[in-house]
Amino acid sequence: MSLEKAKQVAAFRAVDEFVKSDCVFGVGSGSTVVYAVQRLAERVELEHLKVVCIPTSFQAKQLILKHNLKLGELDTNPIIDVTIDGADEVDSNMTLIKGGGGCLLQEKIIASCSKALIVIADYTKDSVKLGDRYKKGIPIEVIPMAYVPIKNKVLAMYGGEIKLRSAIAKAGPVVTDNGNFILDWMFTNQDLDWEQVNTSVKMIPGVVEIGLFVKMCSKAYFGQPEGTVVERSA
Numbered sequence: 745m746s747l748e749k750a751k752q753v754a755a756f757r758a759v760d761e762f763v764k765s766d767c768v769f770g771v772g773s774g775s776t777v778v779y780a781v782q783r784l785a786e787r788v789e790l791e792h793l794k795v796v797c798i799p800t801s802f803q804a805k806q807l808i809l810k811h812n813l814k815l816g817e818l819d820t821n822p823i824i825d826v827t828i829d830g831a832d833e834v835d836s837n838m839t840l841i842k843g844g845g846g847c848l849l850q851e852k853i854i855a856s857c858s859k860a861l862i863v864i865a866d867y868t869k870d871s872v873k874l875g876d877r878y879k880k881g882i883p884i885e886v887i888p889m890a891y892v893p894i895k896n897k898v899l900a901m902y903g904g905e906i907k908l909r910s911a912i913a914k915a916g917p918v919v920t921d922n923g924n925f926i927l928d929w930m931f932t933n934q935d936l937d938w939e940q941v942n943t944s945v946k947m948i949p950g951v952v953e954i955g956l957f958v959k960m961c962s963k964a965y966f967g968q969p970e971g972t973v974v975e976r977s978a
């Protein structure tokens with residue numbers, strides 16, 4: 745079974761278990777969430793569910809519009825019942841690395857406004873320690889003018905290696921949905937206290953957000969190679 749099928753089974757399971765009528769639903773970002781929105785749209789049509797969808801990125805907003813789902817925003821729906829989102833890695837404590845696709849800031853805002861954050865992923869994201877499987881590091885969204893001092897400060901605090909993320913079909917750096925740059929921090933110490941790292945990196949002036957989600961995720965669904973789904977709760 746393909747990786748895509750593993751993403752799909754996880755996404756379908758999460759939508760089937762968590763989405764009900766009259767709910768405010770946070771729509772995550774990335775390739776796995778595409779299947780969740782597809783399943784949500786099917787259910788809305790078949791079961792006439794009333795669901796308001798709050799996007800976590802430009803991509804998520806486009807998915808909501810494409811499927812003719814009801815689009816909302818935090819101004820009108822500041823409390824979200826459930827958000828379903830992907831992850832780049834999930835450790836045994838349910839700490840997440842997110843932002844591989846550059847969407848961490850709005851994702852974290854939406855997660856912080858959600859009664860439940862549910863992760864959907866294929867089996868390759870299921871780790872014991874952060875860095876066991878995801879080798880691209882922890883994304884840090886930064887104000888462009890400050891990327892060099894932020895890079896130096898993070899390296900001085902925790903070591904490792906940091907790269908300014910480069911765009912693929914554009915010369916120069918990736919610019920996020922919020923007009924910022926992304927630093928990818930390849931940490932070497934896998935035994936760091938991630939809650940402390942999350943707080944101290946965020947305190948560096950110019951850091952907008954870090955793609956570490958600590959104590960935010962209540963449940964994860966991992967699609968398996970043979971088509972089953974493994975569930976893990978916080």
Ligand SMILES: O=C[C@H](O)[C@H](O)[C@H](O)COP(=O)(O)O
Pocket residue numbers: 772773774775776777829830831832841842843844845846847848851
């Ligand atoms: O910036 C991207 C988001 O954090 C995604 O949710 C994460 O990268 C996982 O994406 P995918 O489902 O494509 O593996």
